[in-house]
Amino acid sequence: MTTAQHKIGSGFGARSTAEEVLNGIDLSGRLALVTGGYSGLGLETTRALANAGAHVVVPARRPADAEAALAGIPGTEVGELDLADLASVEAFAGRFLGTGRPIDILIASAGIMAAPERRVGPGWESHFAICHLGHHALVNRLWPALKAGGGARVVTVASSGHHSSPMRWDDVQFERGYDRWLAYGQAKTANVLFAVHLDKLGTEHGIRAFSLHPGAILTPLQRHLRPEEMVERGWIDEHGNQADPEFKSPEQGAATQVWAATSPRLDGMGGLYCEDCDVAEIAAEEGEWVGVRPYAIDAGEAERLWKFSAGLTGVPLG
Known part of the structure; x- marks a missing residue:
């Protein structure tokens, strides 16, 4: 299979920060929209983009909390979502x-991870609904503004968690037994597939799409995990301090999404999954959670998911 899903030698790596990948890039006059942009990696992403000159719109489920978190960052605005x-x-x-x-x-x-079983909307599984369907509807609703950008980029924050589950077409909504990690994994696979088909649809309008794994970072995303679970996994010690040396700082964790959104090295490219501030390779084998699994970048799967999601949300493109 011929694919552009290969490293391009970006010059950055796992320890690069969002500020470093934006060095020399002027975003003055540009408008960025960052869901979840007031907490964790989203907050660091908002900060980096704003510091580079962008005006950043942050949709928030808790607008007052978002206003408080963004108070020291100029060039930002909050909307309720x-x-x-x-x-x-x-x-x-x-x-x-x-x-x-x-x-x-x-x-x-924005997203959730390893949450207890919860149904939203008409009974949708919460990871799939919040991480994927909500963004599917949002991007399609905002399509006119993206086309008007004259070269917009859409970046979906996925995860290496996609390695744990392809699309479960026989039980997407986990109606026959719930597993919080498989639910998260399927939602992250959906994030990757979404970018693949969005890029196909958007290319003629100058809209390119990317997905990514930000790395392992301690953020509020772990709020559904008990401390003893994280100790058992080796993420933190018994005092709550970070214990895994492979974990990134929030500034490092935000770097790949900022790089994917702004790097001139990606001009003319799209539909790719990135990690450590570079395009990722296709995963060599199961069991090693590095790179992207073939099922997550399969064009047929991506189109199937798009049609399925459009049917559930009732939101046509544009």
């Missing part, structure tokens, strides 16, 4: 489109 509620997605998109502004960068950073 709940990705688990399609009416909220429609309302946010309508308000934004009403401003007539184009979108140059959209980073889908």
Whole structure:
């Protein structure tokens, strides 16, 4: 199979920070939208983009919390959005489109991990609904603004967690038994597949899409894990301090999504999965959670997911 899914020698790596990958890049006059942009990696992403000159719109389920978190970062604004509620997605998109502004960068950073079983909307499994379906609806609702950007990039924050599960077409909503890690894994596979098909649809309009694994980082994303679980996994010690030397800092964890959203090295490319501030290789074998699994970048699977998601959300492209 011929593919562009190979490292390009970006000059950056696992320990690069968001600030470093933006060195020399001026985002003045550009508008970025970052979901989850007021907590964890999203907050560091917002900070880095704003410091490079971008105006950053941060949709938030808890606007007051977002305002407080962003208080020291100039060039940011908050809008109300709940990705688990399609009416909220429609309302946010309508308000934004009403401003007539184009979108140059959209980073889908919001998500949940290993959450207890919860149903949202018409009974959708929460990881799939929040990590994928909400973003599917949001991007499609904002399509006119992305086209108006004249070269927009859409970046979905996936994870190496996609290695744990392909799309479970026989039980996408986990109606026959719930596993929180498989639910997370399927949602992250959906994030990767979404970028593959979005890039196919967007190329003619100058819209390119990427997905990525940010690395392992201690952030509020772990809020559903008990401390003893993280100790057992070797992530933290018994005092709650980071114990795994492979973990990144939040500034390092935000770097790959910022790189994917802004790097001129990616001009003319798209539909690719990235990690450690470079395009990733296709995973060599099962069991090694490095690179991207072939099922997550399969064009047929990506188109199937797109049609499935459009049917569930009722949101047509554009």
